[in-house]
Every structure is written in C-alpha cells, then in structure tokens.
Amino acid sequence: MNKQLMAAALAAAAAVTAAPAHASSVALPADGSWHEFDVDSMLSPDGGNGWIDEVYTGDDSALSFTFTIAAGDRGTLTVVDTGFAGDTFTITNGGAVLGTTSSVPAGTSAGATVFDYDAALANPAYSNGVFILGAGTYSISGALLQSVDGDLDSTLGGVRLSVSPIPEPTNPALMIAGLAAVAALARRRKSATPI
Numbered sequence: 206m207n208k209q210l211m212a213a214a215l216a217a218a219a220a221v222t223a224a225p226a227h228a229s230s231v232a233l234p235a236d237g238s239w240h241e242f243d244v245d246s247m248l249s250p251d252g253g254n255g256w257i258d259e260v261y262t263g264d265d266s267a268l269s270f271t272f273t274i275a276a277g278d279r280g281t282l283t284v285v286d287t288g289f290a291g292d293t294f295t296i297t298n299g300g301a302v303l304g305t306t307s308s309v310p311a312g313t314s315a316g317a318t319v320f321d322y323d324a325a326l327a328n329p330a331y332s333n334g335v336f337i338l339g340a341g342t343y344s345i346s347g348a349l350l351q352s353v354d355g356d357l358d359s360t361l362g363g364v365r366l367s368v369s370p371i372p373e374p375t376n377p378a379l380m381i382a383g384l385a386a387v388a389a390l391a392r393r394r395k396s397a398t399p400i
Contacts, residue, residue: 229258230344233270235280235368239322242268244288244349246358254349254358269346274368280338281367282345283326287319288360290330291353299344306332306350322363 233240242256248265249257258268274280284306286292296303309332325331345364352358 228267228269229262229264230269230271231258231261233272233345233364233366235272235274235366237365237367239363239365240270241361241363242270242347243361244359254352256347267346269344270364270366271342271344272366273342274338274340276340277371278340278368279371280343281369282336282338282343283333283365283367284336284347284362285322285326285333285364286331286360286362287322287325288362289353289357290319290328291332291351292349292360292362293332293351294334294347294362295350296334296336296345296347303336303345304334306334308332322365325363 231240241260243259244254244256245259245265246252246254248259249255250265250267256268257265259265261268272280282296284294284296286294286306291309293308294306296305309330319325319328319331326333347362349358349360352360
C-alpha cells in the first residue's frame with residue numbers, strides 16, 4: 206500500500222473512531238444476507254465520511270455491524286460498493302483498521318450506479334473486500350476512502366457475513382499421515398529385531 210493510500214486509510218479510521226453524539230449498532234446475521242450502509246458527509250452528524258445509519262433507525266448516526274464468531278468457526282465478511290462505481294472504503298473493527306476494499310480500474314465513471322449487491326460484487330468497476338475472520342466478537346464499521354467525485358462524498362454499499370465450521374483435515378491427508386506412522390513403526394520394529 207503506498208504512503209498516500211495508507212495516510213488516507215488512517216485518516217478515515219480516525220474519523221470513524223471519533224466518538225459521535227449517537228451511534229447505531231446493528232446485529233449482523235451470519236446467514237450471508239446483504240445489509241446496507243450509507244455515507245453522506247452532508248447528513249453525517251460529524252460531517253465525516255464514516256458509515257451512517259439511514260436504513261435501520263433513520264437518524265443518520267454512525268453505524269457499526271456487530272457479531273460474534275464462535276470457537277471452531279470462521280467468518281467471511283464481504284463488503285461491496287453499490288453507489289458510484291469507483292468508490293473505495295476503509296474497513297475497521299472496533300476502530301482498528303481491518304483493511305480496504307479493492308482499487309478500481311482507471312477511467313471508472315462516477316455516473317454509474319447499481320443497487321444490486323451481487324451485481325456490484327461481480328463488476329470490477331465496484332470495489333469490494335473479503336475478510337476472513339477467526340473466533341471473536343466484532344464491531345465492523347468503515348469510511349469512504351476514495352470518492353470518484355471528491356465533492357460528493359456520498360455513496361452506499363453492502364456488507365454480509367457467512368460463518369462456517371473450520372474444515373477438518375481431508376481424508377487423503379489423514380491417510381498419508383496414517384501411512385507415515387505405520388512406516389515409521391515398521392522401521393522401528395525392523396531396527397529393533399536382531400539379525
């Protein structure tokens with residue numbers, strides 16, 4: 206990550222962690238369903254570019270999505286831009302930077318919008334990020350890192366969570382390990398047998 210992008214990500218994270226007068230915390234289900242977030246510096250109580258809640262309470266407060274992943278499970282968190290093609294986000298967990306969404310190809314049009322999360326995820330003109338998370342409790346939020354229209358600072362996006370058990374070793378791996386153990390045991394017996 207270049208220095209300018211890193212500085213912008215840290216500034217966005219600082220804006221997200223600034224304590225707003227009121228914040229919304231929405232429980233994010235682990236069923237893979239999409240949930241909307243908005244960014245609008247004109248509606249945000251602090252005038253910033255952090256995710257705000259226009260959908261769940263309608264009060265434009267700072268928005269975070271909370272969830273817990275149990276031991277033995279792993280989560281896949283997906284974030285996608287669905288507002289203006291070319292917008293990118295910094296994603297945070299409890300104020301610590303988790304990462305950023307993907308950069309987008311040069312020449313992306315600010316006029317293109319799509320309101321279908323899956324269509325945006327499949328379109329390289331829209332940024333996205335996929336984060337693999339271990340067991341723990343999370344409070345996910347974000348901020349607009351790059352706006353294709355620097356004066357607009359308004360967009361929307363979606364976030365989803367899928368949780369699955371950590372896979373057990375596959376049968377071929379177990380079979381190879383078993384064969385190695387049998388071979389080692391056979392060598393040990395052979396070396397212990399007098400000639």
